[in-house]
Amino acid sequence: MLEVKNVTVAFGGLKAVNDFSMTISQGKIHALIGPNGAGKTTLFNTITRIVNPHKGDILFKGKSLLKLNTHDIIYRGISRTFQNLQLFQAMNVFENIYSGLIHKYNDSLFSVFSKSKSNFDKEVRDKVLEVAEMFDIKNRLTSYPSQLTYGMLKRVEMARAVISDPDLLLLDEPAAGLNYYETEEIKSIIQMVNKRGKTILLVEHDMNVVMNVSDLVTVMNFGKKIAEGTPEDVANNEEVVKVYLGEDENA
Numbered sequence: 001m002l003e004v005k006n007v008t009v010a011f012g013g014l015k016a017v018n019d020f021s022m023t024i025s026q027g028k029i030h031a032l033i034g035p036n037g038a039g040k041t042t043l044f045n046t047i048t049r050i051v052n053p054h055k056g057d058i059l060f061k062g063k064s065l066l067k068l069n070t071h072d073i074i075y076r077g078i079s080r081t082f083q084n085l086q087l088f089q090a091m092n093v094f095e096n097i098y099s100g101l102i103h104k105y106n107d108s109l110f111s112v113f114s115k116s117k118s119n120f121d122k123e124v125r126d127k128v129l130e131v132a133e134m135f136d137i138k139n140r141l142t143s144y145p146s147q148l149t150y151g152m153l154k155r156v157e158m159a160r161a162v163i164s165d166p167d168l169l170l171l172d173e174p175a176a177g178l179n180y181y182e183t184e185e186i187k188s189i190i191q192m193v194n195k196r197g198k199t200i201l202l203v204e205h206d207m208n209v210v211m212n213v214s215d216l217v218t219v220m221n222f223g224k225k226i227a228e229g230t231p232e233d234v235a236n237n238e239e240v241v242k243v244y245l246g247e248d249e250n251a
């Protein structure tokens with residue numbers, strides 16, 4: 001479904017991503033892991049067209065994404081969440097979720113502010129309610145981000161990414177900042193979303209999440225792929241163990 005082909009991204013003399021390739025197959029939960037500075041976010045930002053690669057190509061369903069800008073990828077069926085939540089503080093949960101869909105209705109963020117909930121089309125309301133139900137936030141639709149726990153905010157952000165019905169969902173550290181119970185919840189949510197037909201690329205530091213939900217894991221270090229396989233394969237890979245133990249020793 002998504003093919004990253006020999007991608008290199010350099011910042012000055014530093015190759016943050018170095019001749020890197022990976023393939024994400026339809027229907028899978030595929031994790032991308034690696035120590036701090038490995039190049040995960042840079043690769044993620046290249047796929048989502050925030051960063052331009054110096055070499056290589058990224059194909060989605062056989063077509064290159066490189067000519068698109070970041071606002072266009074949603075039309076191709078790709079949507080994402082952010083490492084640092086990017087919800088609109090002045091909008092309530094309903095409006096935040098709807099903001100993931102406005103491109104389909106030729107609507108603008110400005111007009112979302114000026115509507116009361118009853119002024120949204122029935123189709124829009126039904127869609128927001130359906131997604132809110134899926135993420136168990138239906139009773140918080142009139143709350144504002146500042147009134148919600150971090151775990152709930154993560155669910156709102158994921159709901160906003162899913163409402164456009166993407167084929168590929170990119171999750172940037174969905175478990176970061178969550179407590180034990182919220183992490184367990186997010187694991188079930190990721191699996192539920194995947195069962196509903198979404199292919200998922202997950203960048204995540206929490207190994208409990210990675211090992212429990214992923215079908216396939218790709219490990220990156222210094223911009224290069226150092227291992228790929230099932231969670232069990234990579235957990236037993238000598239180079240991966242060395243990289244992670246090395247990180248612990250330096251911690």
Ligand SMILES: Nc1ncnc2c1ncn2[C@@H]1O[C@H](COP(=O)(O)OP(=O)(O)OP(=O)(O)O)[C@@H](O)[C@H]1O
Binds near residue numbers: 011038041042043
């Ligand atoms: N805009 C930038 N300008 C210069 N260097 C950058 C830039 N973005 C990233 N880098 C460097 O590229 C390398 C890869 O960084 P990146 O953020 O992609 O790693 P990461 O694997 O996502 O790390 P983390 O897990 O800490 O988020 C690092 O050495 C980083 O300092």
